[in-house]
Amino acid sequence: MTQLADGDWHRLHPATPLLKGGIAFIAILGVVIANLRERLIEVFVPGLECPEEFCTDDPISIILDRYLILALLATVGVLVLIIALFWLSWRMHTFRITDEVVEVRSGVIFRSHRKARLDRVQGINVSRPLFARIFGAAKLELSTAGSDANVELSYLTGANADGLRAEILRRASGIRAGAAAAAVETLPGEGQGEGGADALPADAARAGLGDVARQRFAEFTAPELDPDLAPPQSVVTMSAGRLIGSTLLSTTMIFFVITIAVMVIIMTTTDAGSWVFFALIPTVFGFGSYLVNRVLKSLRYSIASTPDGVRVGYGLLSTTNDTLPPGRIHAVQVTQDLLWRPADWWMVSINLASHSATQGSSAAQQKTTILPVGSRADVLKVLELVLPELVTDETRLLIEGGLTRSLPEDGYTTTPRRAAVLRWFSWRRNGFLLHPDAVILRKGAIWRTLTVVPTARTQSVAAHQGPLERLLGVAHVRVHTVAGPVTAEIGAIDVTDASALFRDTASAGVAAIGADRSHRWGAG
Amino acid sequence: MTDDAAPGPQPQTTSEQTTAAVQPSADETTSTSRLDPVPGEWRRVSSKYIVVDLVSTLVWGVVMTFASSLPAWLLDWGIWWWALPVAVGAIMLATIILTPRRVRSIGYRLRDDDLLFRRGIMFQRFVAVPFGRMQLVDITRGPLARAVGLAELKLVTAAAATGVVIPGLPLEEAEELRDHLVALAETRRAGL
Numbered sequence: 002m003t004q005l006a007d008g009d010w011h012r013l014h015p016a017t018p019l020l021k022g023g024i025a026f027i028a029i030l031g032v033v034i035a036n037l038r039e040r041l042i043e044v045f046v047p048g049l050e051c052p053e054e055f056c057t058d059d060p061i062s063i064i065l066d067r068y069l070i071l072a073l074l075a076t077v078g079v080l081v082l083i084i085a086l087f088w089l090s091w092r093m094h095t096f097r098i099t100d101e102v103v104e105v106r107s108g109v110i111f112r113s114h115r116k117a118r119l120d121r122v123q124g125i126n127v128s129r130p131l132f133a134r135i136f137g138a139a140k141l142e143l144s145t146a147g148s149d150a151n152v153e154l155s156y157l158t159g160a161n162a163d164g165l166r167a168e169i170l171r172r173a174s175g176i177r178a179g180a181a182a183a184a185v186e187t188l189p190g191e192g193q194g195e196g197g198a199d200a201l202p203a204d205a206a207r208a209g210l211g212d213v214a215r216q217r218f219a220e221f222t223a224p225e226l227d228p229d230l231a232p233p234q235s236v237v238t239m240s241a242g243r244l245i246g247s248t249l250l251s252t253t254m255i256f257f258v259i260t261i262a263v264m265v266i267i268m269t270t271t272d273a274g275s276w277v278f279f280a281l282i283p284t285v286f287g288f289g290s291y292l293v294n295r296v297l298k299s300l301r302y303s304i305a306s307t308p309d310g311v312r313v314g315y316g317l318l319s320t321t322n323d324t325l326p327p328g329r330i331h332a333v334q335v336t337q338d339l340l341w342r343p344a345d346w347w348m349v350s351i352n353l354a355s356h357s358a359t360q361g362s363s364a365a366q367q368k369t370t371i372l373p374v375g376s377r378a379d380v381l382k383v384l385e386l387v388l389p390e391l392v393t394d395e396t397r398l399l400i401e402g403g404l405t406r407s408l409p410e411d412g413y414t415t416t417p418r419r420a421a422v423l424r425w426f427s428w429r430r431n432g433f434l435l436h437p438d439a440v441i442l443r444k445g446a447i448w449r450t451l452t453v454v455p456t457a458r459t460q461s462v463a464a465h466q467g468p469l470e471r472l473l474g475v476a477h478v479r480v481h482t483v484a485g486p487v488t489a490e491i492g493a494i495d496v497t498d499a500s501a502l503f504r505d506t507a508s509a510g511v512a513a514i515g516a517d518r519s520h521r522w523g524a525g
Numbered sequence: 526m527t528d529d530a531a532p533g534p535q536p537q538t539t540s541e542q543t544t545a546a547v548q549p550s551a552d553e554t555t556s557t558s559r560l561d562p563v564p565g566e567w568r569r570v571s572s573k574y575i576v577v578d579l580v581s582t583l584v585w586g587v588v589m590t591f592a593s594s595l596p597a598w599l600l601d602w603g604i605w606w607w608a609l610p611v612a613v614g615a616i617m618l619a620t621i622i623l624t625p626r627r628v629r630s631i632g633y634r635l636r637d638d639d640l641l642f643r644r645g646i647m648f649q650r651f652v653a654v655p656f657g658r659m660q661l662v663d664i665t666r667g668p669l670a671r672a673v674g675l676a677e678l679k680l681v682t683a684a685a686a687t688g689v690v691i692p693g694l695p696l697e698e699a700e701e702l703r704d705h706l707v708a709l710a711e712t713r714r715a716g717l
Contacts, residue, residue, distance in 0.1 A: 111548045328716065460682040463653075463686075472558070476560045483717070486686070500562035507655070510639075519716060520715075520717075
């Protein structure tokens with residue numbers, strides 16, 4: 002068992018302040034070096050003197066000549082103060098993991114104390130930003146439901162973070178200690194991980210510089226996912242060609258190409274050319290960085306099933322991986338861009354109860370996009386991972402039916418012909434299917450969508466009807482889930498069918514609440 | 526605790542609905558195309574709420590009509606700008622006239638495992654909230670509602686879209702309902 006989870010207060014990695022302020026530190030260093038370039042050259046190449054009047058008028062020369070002692074004292078004073086503050090904040094930042102809760106205390110002047118119940122964990126994220134990764138450190142983030150309700154442990158050593166995640170998940174799952182010992186023996190991968198966590202810091206301290214470098218290199222080149230942790234047949238990975246192809250064929254890309262084309266046409270045909278040119282450059286740069294980001298982040302993508310839930314890993318330089326315990330995924334949506342259809346590529350996004358307010362929208366989007374692009378086989382595999390109780394051999398056909406065009410005997414209840422005026426192109430496809438474990442909604446002829454909401458996660462259900470819908474004898478039904486990119490709503494459904502969907506979803510939800518044990522997924 | 530046992534106007538054929546689309550004014554056809562997923566008796570809110578709703582709609586209507594007449598009033602842009610306050614006033618008047626019907630359309634019902642809520646005549650809305658999903662039950666009272674002894678009950682789930690607010694409940698009934706719902710939610714406690 003990891004020492005860090007023994008119920009006592011522990012401190013974070015001593016280099017935490019450096020890692021947190023890492024980029025700022027490098028930037029300041031860069032500015033200083035750029036400004037002292039002449040002097041540095043002079044120091045290292047003594048023969049190359051700077052022009053006489055430049056050196057004497059240089060403020061640094063003046064300080065060095067007249068106020069040397071004062072300047073040194075001031076520098077030392079500021080440095081000591083900064084180091085003392087960092088040291089103090091590091092000392093005051095402690096955490097504790099007991100059988101029931103995770104607690105973090107931080108802050109020097111404004112103290113904060115955050116406590117999260119382990120059985121309320123919605124997901125655990127271990128991320129290694131590039132700078133921290135060079136130092137072998139990792140950030141562990143425990144998400145609970147709600148916005149900005151995450152408990153963050155940054156930074157820990159990489160092995161500690163992995164060991165701690167396994168330990169927290171084991172405790173959250175509700176497996177009691179006795180059963181857990183047996184479980185660790187049967188799972189050699191996790192056992193090794195935890196043993197390594199104990200031994201590693203001491204080893205690293207004793208090892209020479211060469212060993213440390215070799216170890217870092219090994220960590221850098223190690224596969225994103227420990228092969229012992231998940232059986233290879235349950236892993237979906239990303240191929241570079243498909244990722245680049247899908248990015249080039251995405252709606253954003255087409256929008257960008259049209260924008261550029263319009264700008265170029267304006268530039269060549271009118272007098273406003275130079276102004277448009279200045280607008281063009283930031284557009285190109287912004288979009289270029291979007292493309293590079295998307296490709297870099299998704300390149301080493303992997304999704305796999307572990308005993309404690311789905312594990313999604315991302316990132317080439319800065320790596321991130323999320324573990325989502327069973328029953329933490331509130332809705333799933335499979336979508337297809339128009340130009341992806343010939344290649345049969347799909348994207349899968351999910352709704353989660355936790356929202357990270359600090360990481361910004363791009364991180365949130367990444368977290369909710371569980372499969373950036375994949376073939377139909379990949380989509381089915383991912384659905385099987387995120388909804389294991391739903392996707393079985395019998396329902397596989399129903400779900401495949403949701404991805405293709407409408408067939409007469411596919412089990413979906415669709416829009417009646419008289420309401421085709423509300424769904425011009427998609428009325429044949431627009432429909433729903435109620436399975437005891439999930440509501441499946443199929444929408445869209447041009448942008449195809451399939452939404453799956455597990456009934457164990459529905460919060461409430463609503464049926465609506467407006468005047469136009471009443472005229473056509475149809476209604477729309479909305480299944481409420483936690484907020485996210487997926488909205489489970491189906492419109493233009495016959496009143497009788499909509500009423501049945503409303504009633505059945507409500508009763509299926511009630512039944513599923515009674516049967517749901519996923520908040521302690523390992524117990525019993 | 527009436528359950529959905531009543532047969533209601535559920536069974537219907539496609540031909541009936543096609544006629545509904547053609548002549549919606551006929552009484553028996555509108556009843557078939559009208560949404561009523563759970564036929565049965567609803568518990569209505571207090572009729573005193575009509576007064577509360579009327580007064581607040583009236584105040585809003587006067588303010589809105591006055592505000593929309595400001596351009597015509599202050600700027601000399603022509604007679605046509607008076608059409609704006611006239612239109613706003615007409616909409617507000619229609620809202621006021623329909624208020625009693627709108628209040629009568631608000632209803633709720635406690636079933637064995639969930640709470641049903643309905644409202645709206647033009648735009649109908651039916652919501653079912655399982656007791657196990659309730660995170661919070663809130664009672665709020667505005668100055669007008671307090672004057673006539675009414676309160677508003679709000680149910681909060683983890684989904685923001687649930688949006689169930691039962692207005693116009695007598696205070697004792699609201700408090701009783703709140704305690705009942707909290708007790709029920711406690712016995713059916715589940716994860717998110």
